Amino acid sequence: MLTKNDIRYIIRKEFFGGIVWDSIHKDYYMISLGDFYKIENEGKLEKGDLSINNNYRLTPYNVRDGYPGFPLRVHLALSEKCNTKCNHCFFTQIYSLGRKGGEPISTPEIKSLIDEMNDHGCMELFIGGGEPFMRSDWFEVFTYANDKGIQLYIFTNGIAVNEEVISKLNSLGNIGYLSVSMEGADKKAYSLLRQGAFWNPLITNLQLLGEYANFPVYVRYTATSINIDQFNEIVNLVTEIGRGRIGIKVRPILPAGNAVKNKNLLIDYKEYLVFLLNIKNKINSTIDIDLSVHKDANPRNKFYRFSKKTIGISRFIPVYTGFGGSGGYTSVYIDPFGNIQDCVMTYGRFESRSVDNIRNNGLLYQWDNANPIISKRDLAGNSECYSCEYYIWCRGGCRARAVYSYQDINAKDPWCFKDLAEKCTKEELEQLLSGLNEG
Numbered sequence: 171m172l173t174k175n176d177i178r179y180i181i182r183k184e185f186f187g188g189i190v191w192d193s194i195h196k197d198y199y200m201i202s203l204g205d206f207y208k209i210e211n212e213g214k215l216e217k218g219d220l221s222i223n224n225n226y227r228l229t230p231y232n233v234r235d236g237y238p239g240f241p242l243r244v245h246l247a248l249s250e251k252c253n254t255k256c257n258h259c260f261f262t263q264i265y266s267l268g269r270k271g272g273e274p275i276s277t278p279e280i281k282s283l284i285d286e287m288n289d290h291g292c293m294e295l296f297i298g299g300g301e302p303f304m305r306s307d308w309f310e311v312f313t314y315a316n317d318k319g320i321q322l323y324i325f326t327n328g329i330a331v332n333e334e335v336i337s338k339l340n341s342l343g344n345i346g347y348l349s350v351s352m353e354g355a356d357k358k359a360y361s362l363l364r365q366g367a368f369w370n371p372l373i374t375n376l377q378l379l380g381e382y383a384n385f386p387v388y389v390r391y392t393a394t395s396i397n398i399d400q401f402n403e404i405v406n407l408v409t410e411i412g413r414g415r416i417g418i419k420v421r422p423i424l425p426a427g428n429a430v431k432n433k434n435l436l437i438d439y440k441e442y443l444v445f446l447l448n449i450k451n452k453i454n455s456t457i458d459i460d461l462s463v464h465k466d467a468n469p470r471n472k473f474y475r476f477s478k479k480t481i482g483i484s485r486f487i488p489v490y491t492g493f494g495g496s497g498g499y500t501s502v503y504i505d506p507f508g509n510i511q512d513c514v515m516t517y518g519r520f521e522s523r524s525v526d527n528i529r530n531n532g533l534l535y536q537w538d539n540a541n542p543i544i545s546k547r548d549l550a551g552n553s554e555c556y557s558c559e560y561y562i563w564c565r566g567g568c569r570a571r572a573v574y575s576y577q578d579i580n581a582k583d584p585w586c587f588k589d590l591a592e593k594c595t596k597e598e599l600e601q602l603l604s605g606l607n608e609g
Contacts, residue, residue: 179226180291181209184238186489190220191293196321196346198242198293200489229291232534236491237547240290240537243501244283245514248297249305250274250506254327255365275508277307279529281314283504286533288318294346298325300506309338316342325349325390329368331375333382340384347386349419350376353394355403362396363435373411380412388417388460393442394435401449409457417458420446425574426515439585493555493566493580498546502537504528510536512546515570519579520545550580560587 180191188206190199199220201209209215215222232239275283287295295315302308303326315322321344328350339345350372354360357369379387389408391401401420408416422442423429429436437445446461490499497503497513504510508527511517520542528536537543546569555566566572567583575584582589 176225177227179220179222180229180293181206181222181226182229182239182291183231183233184489185233185235189238189242189291189489190222190226191291192219193293193319195219196344229289232290234538237499238489240534241287241292241500241502242489243294243296244287244292244533245296245298245501245503246280246283247299247504247506247514248280248302248308248311249300251304252299252301252327253304253329254301254368272507274506275504275528277310279508280311283528283533284311284315284318284320287320290534293320294323295320296323296325301327301330303330303335312339312342316344320344321346323347323349325351327351327364327368327372328375328379329371331379333378336378336382340382342385345385347388348379348383349388349390350379351392352376352389352404352408353392353397355397355400355407359397359400363394376408376416377411380415383415386417387412387415388419388458390419390421392421392423393437393445394423395437396435398437398441398445401445405449405457405459412457414456417460419460420449424515424568424570426517426570430574439590443590490565492547493549493551494546494569495565495567497569498543502533502543504533510540511542513569515568516546516573516579519569519573552580552582555582558588563587 178193180193182189183206187200187202187204188209190201191197192199199218201215201217201220205215205217209222209226210228213222213224229240284295287293297312299305302324305311312322312324322342323346324339326348331348331350339348351364352360352372353363360369360372376389389404389412391397391404393401405418408418422437423435425433425436449461490496492499495513497511497516501513502510503512503514503517505517508529509522510526510528510533511522512520522540522542526536526540526542530536549569551566555561555564558564564583564587567585569579569583571583571585572581573579575581
């Protein structure tokens with residue numbers, strides 16, 4: 171009988187074949203049906219990076235038609251509390267709607283969720299809030315998930331990440347990265363988005379992370395209209411205070427939560443892509459800089475986590491067949507009160523019932539029955555997207571942007587790759603794509 175230490179791979183059967191979690195590489199791999207049956211019958215498969223030889227466990231069969239039988243990633247808002255008030259935060263709406271569900275989920279309830287994730291081969295847990303470090307049992311939760319082999323991705327404003335917190339995080343072995351929000355290169359710019367005297371504590375804690383953290387750390391830079399010209403300065407600052415050990419993840423602001431109330435912060439698609447290209451061309455940095463467009467928008471990029479390591483499949487086969495982004499198909503969002511949603515950015519767009527909560531029969535049941543999840547999968551989409559040559563990659567894109575721009579959740583994403591191609595000259599488009607894809 172295999173012990174916990176003997177198991178490297180966790181393998182799930184799916185409608186297209188199988189999904190393999192590699193506990194060493196900390197990543198998912200896709201395999202064909204033929205390869206899944208080879209593993210099932212022979213106990214082995216040598217292909218690409220996979221070296222499967224009776225060092226695996228199979229999860230219970232939950233095969234569904236057109237999407238994975240259980241999420242590959244859970245986004246958990248660990249705390250409803252936060253120590254800042256931000257003009258671009260998406261969480262204010264979540265708190266006002268979600269708290270109707272009662273008390274925050276308890277430590278045993280979160281542990282039960284983690285057990286269920288482990289049982290079904292869902293090995294990525296993205297933890298945010300609110301501010302996750304405002305919850306008193308955060309380390310107990312992190313430790314429990316870590317001991318189950320689940321990879322943790324932690325999103326924080328960094329203000330509470332002191333030496334004690336860093337020391338505790340260093341004791342864990344399964345931290346994918348810690349992401350610290352930072353939207354300005356100086357106190358004045360930072361305070362335009364984050365209300366309060368938090369600049370000095372942030373800088374102090376980033377210095378501590380740069381010196382002591384034994385896990386990957388990134389500054390999360392949300393590009394807005396008021397900071398889009400400060401990126402070079404932010405790179406220089408992060409390089410200095412992080413001792414070259416802290417990277418930067420660049421993301422665009424999305425029209426959700428407070429950002430909808432502060433529309434002046436929003437930027438358009440071409441503006442963002444040109445910004446990315448400009449900084450790509452200008453910056454020769456020694457730190458890790460992750461530049462990303464909307465992952466569904468560009469069929470030539472490599473941001474599709476679940477396709478970049480496809481094994482035994484000769485062409486890209488999506489891991490779901492429905493309309494819209496990955497929420498409700500490969501990932502799920504759980505608010506601090508246990509309510510189930512397809513995606514944090516479309517929170518409240520689909521009717522949520524009191525029974526749509528992990529307290530009611532757990533996540534597997536909710537994956538099949540929660541109204542926000544079912545409603546997302548039932549979206550009609552639109553003929554323009556379905557007839558588009560890029561649909562296989564984008565699936566219509568982000569529903570939050572569609573609702574904001576067109577007041578229609580079935581509309582195309584305004585950050586549409588096809589529209590961009592029509593707005594740019596061929597030379598501009600090729601320059602944008604080649605510049606982005608070099609990374």
